Amino acid sequence: MKRIYLDNAATTPIAPEVFEAMKPFFTEKFGNPSSIHSFGRETKAALENARKSVAIVLDARPAEIVFTSGGTESTNTALNAAVYNLGCKTIITSPIEHHATLHTSEHIKKSGAADLQYVKLDSKGHIDFNDLERLLQESKTKCVVSLMHANNETGNITDIEKVGALCEQYNAIFHTDAVQTLAHYEVDVQKFKIHFLSATSHKFHGPKGTGLLYVNQHLKIEPFLQGGGQERGMRAGTENIYGIIGFAKALELAEEHREENVSYIRGLRDRMVSRLKSEIPGITFNGDIGGNCLINILSVGFPKSENSEMLLISLDIQNICASGGSACASGAQTGSHVISALYPGSDQITVRFSFSRYNTIEEVDRTVDVLKSIL
Numbered sequence: 001m002k003r004i005y006l007d008n009a010a011t012t013p014i015a016p017e018v019f020e021a022m023k024p025f026f027t028e029k030f031g032n033p034s035s036i037h038s039f040g041r042e043t044k045a046a047l048e049n050a051r052k053s054v055a056i057v058l059d060a061r062p063a064e065i066v067f068t069s070g071g072t073e074s075t076n077t078a079l080n081a082a083v084y085n086l087g088c089k090t091i092i093t094s095p096i097e098h099h100a101t102l103h104t105s106e107h108i109k110k111s112g113a114a115d116l117q118y119v120k121l122d123s124k125g126h127i128d129f130n131d132l133e134r135l136l137q138e139s140k141t142k143c144v145v146s147l148m149h150a151n152n153e154t155g156n157i158t159d160i161e162k163v164g165a166l167c168e169q170y171n172a173i174f175h176t177d178a179v180q181t182l183a184h185y186e187v188d189v190q191k192f193k194i195h196f197l198s199a200t201s202h203k204f205h206g207p208k209g210t211g212l213l214y215v216n217q218h219l220k221i222e223p224f225l226q227g228g229g230q231e232r233g234m235r236a237g238t239e240n241i242y243g244i245i246g247f248a249k250a251l252e253l254a255e256e257h258r259e260e261n262v263s264y265i266r267g268l269r270d271r272m273v274s275r276l277k278s279e280i281p282g283i284t285f286n287g288d289i290g291g292n293c294l295i296n297i298l299s300v301g302f303p304k305s306e307n308s309e310m311l312l313i314s315l316d317i318q319n320i321c322a323s324g325g326s327a328c329a330s331g332a333q334t335g336s337h338v339i340s341a342l343y344p345g346s347d348q349i350t351v352r353f354s355f356s357r358y359n360t361i362e363e364v365d366r367t368v369d370v371l372k373s374i375l
Contacts, residue, residue, distance in 0.1 A: 003319040004363045008203075009152055009180065009297050009354035010323055014246065015205035021249040022207065025242040033239050034230065043241050050248035057255055058197070058214060059188045066213045066234045067244050071179040072100040073224070074198035074213035075146070077235075078175045079104045081221035082144035082196070083114045088173055089141035090115045094127060095341040096153075098177055100198075101146050102337075115141070124288040125156050125342045132163070136170040143170070148177035149187070153338040153352055154287025155297030157181070164193030173219075179203055180294060183254035184262065189214055201243070205356070206250030210243030261357045266295040268355045268364055275368045276300065280375060286339060286350065296355045301339075301348035307375050308349040314374045315351075320367050323352045 005013075025046070031039025033047050048062070055062045068074045079101070082088040091105045095118050109116040117139075120131040127147060136143060145167050150157045160176050167174040175196035178187050183204035189197055196219075200211035215221065215234070228236035254261070276283055286299035302308040312324050324336070339350050353367070 001319050003321060004359075004367060005321050006353045006355065006359065006363070006367060007321050007323045008356040008359075009352065011202045011208060012205045012356050013358060014207060015250060015253060017253060018206055018246045018250045022242045022246045025245055029241075033241060034228075047239055047241060047244055050244050053248040054212060054251055057182075057187075057251055059190045060214055061217055063232060064189075064214055064217050066215060066231050067239060067247070068211045068213050068235060069209055069240070070202075070211035071098070071177060071198045071200040072211075074196075074200075074211050075100040075175070075177055076104050077213055077224035078196035078198060078215075079108065079144065079146060080224060081215075081219070082173045082175065083108055085221040086144070086173055086219065087142050088114060088144040090117060090139045090143045091146065092117045092119060092132070092135050092139075092143050092172075093146045094119050094121065094148075096121065096125065096151055096338040097146065097148055098152055098179070099337075101148070101177060105146065114144075119147075121342065124291065125151070125154055125286070126288060126292070127158050127163070129159075129162060129166070133166055133170075136166060136172055139170075143167075143172040144175060145172050146175040146177070148179070149181040149185070150178075150294050151287065151338065152180050153297075153336060154299050154342070155180075155289075155294035156287045157185070157292045157294060159292070160194070161192045167195075168193050180297075183251050184258070184294070184296065189216070195219060201247035201250050204250050204254045207243045207246040210240055210247045212247070257357075262295055264357055265355050265359075268359055268361065269295055269298050271361055272298055272353065272364045272368060275365070276371075279368065279372060284348065286342065298353045298355075299339075300351050300353065301343075301346070302351065302375070304347045304349055305375070311349055311351055311371075311374065315367075315370065318370045318374075320370055322367075323354070324350060 031043045033044040051062045051065050055065050091114050108114050117135050120128040173195045177198045182199040195216045197214035202208040225236045282303040284301040
């Protein structure tokens with residue numbers, strides 16, 4: 001029986017065109033970009049072309065793009081730079097951020113370098129902007145605000161243009177985790193007044209282990225990784241050239257086909273929502289499913305029962321791959337911190353289904369049929 005993959009918010013398969021673009025850099029174009037001979041110059045040119053390509057999508061300057069190992073490294077770099085280089089003594093974030101943000105913020109607080117404040121959420125799991133402004137207004141020290149563009153579990157989208165305007169008004173540094181939105185939605189660092197932005201390519205059919213950090217040109221920060229002058233002195237270590245080529249190609253393809261992909265994927269999600277609502281009693285949808293929400297993520301709450309407690313395993317036995325929350329927390333013994341923050345005391349069983357352009361209506365229908373048989 002063919003496996004069905006509905007965990008695309010965790011990672012996506014590499015697009016064939018991306019793999020083809022990467023292949024030469026594993027074989028004949030293998031030079032170190034820091035080398036001055038022809039092999040090095042060849043890969044250096046490809047690296048800088050990739051940087052320019054990515055910068056255009058973000059409305060950034062190529063010099064503002066730093067390639068990293070992924071979103072987690074980018075977020076660590078941004079938050080540490082804001083505190084240790086830019087004088088921010090207060091971190092403002094939310095309780096439903098990715099652990100890359102939460103754990104880094106908690107670590108900085110424990111070191112005594114900065115205070116940590118959490119903005120309140122509304123009933124649908126969105127940022128309470130009145131509370132965010134209150135925190136900025138009342139802070140007696142310079143703030144860094146770190147809020148994700150879209151939540152990786154519920155799919156809720158934050159109005160980061162509004163966040164950026166508030167940060168500008170109160171002279172705060174703004175970092176956003178755009179891991180779930182880059183390539184799927186407009187991300188304009190100038191329009192949204194962003195200082196730092198984290199992203200990674202494996203969420204939009206690019207390779208794993210390759211991310212970026214946008215750093216506004218007016219910020220003077222120290223590199224998070226020491227030991228070399230790569231990335232214009234912003235990140236030590238030989239560049240992951242094939243990964244960077246794959247990142248740029250995947251983003252190019254996503255931008256080229258974004259409108260049609262969004263329409264297609266929305267159709268898959270809406271089909272599942274419609275069938276689940278009408279055919280499985282007692283379910284709920286986490287987040288703002290009818291409002292400002294990602295089209296590729298569907299977080300479903302199932303009433304707790306003997307059958308639903310083993311739901312993920314039962315689905316896997318039927319060759320259907322989904323997630324209980326974020327993939328990064330799948331090895332943890334505790335439940336989702338996002339669901340716990342949004343619905344304190346709830347004992348629902350949460351399953352996150354996430355879609356890509358490679359999924360089909362037939363896969364959605366089979367998944368719902370299998371859910372009905374299990375429950």
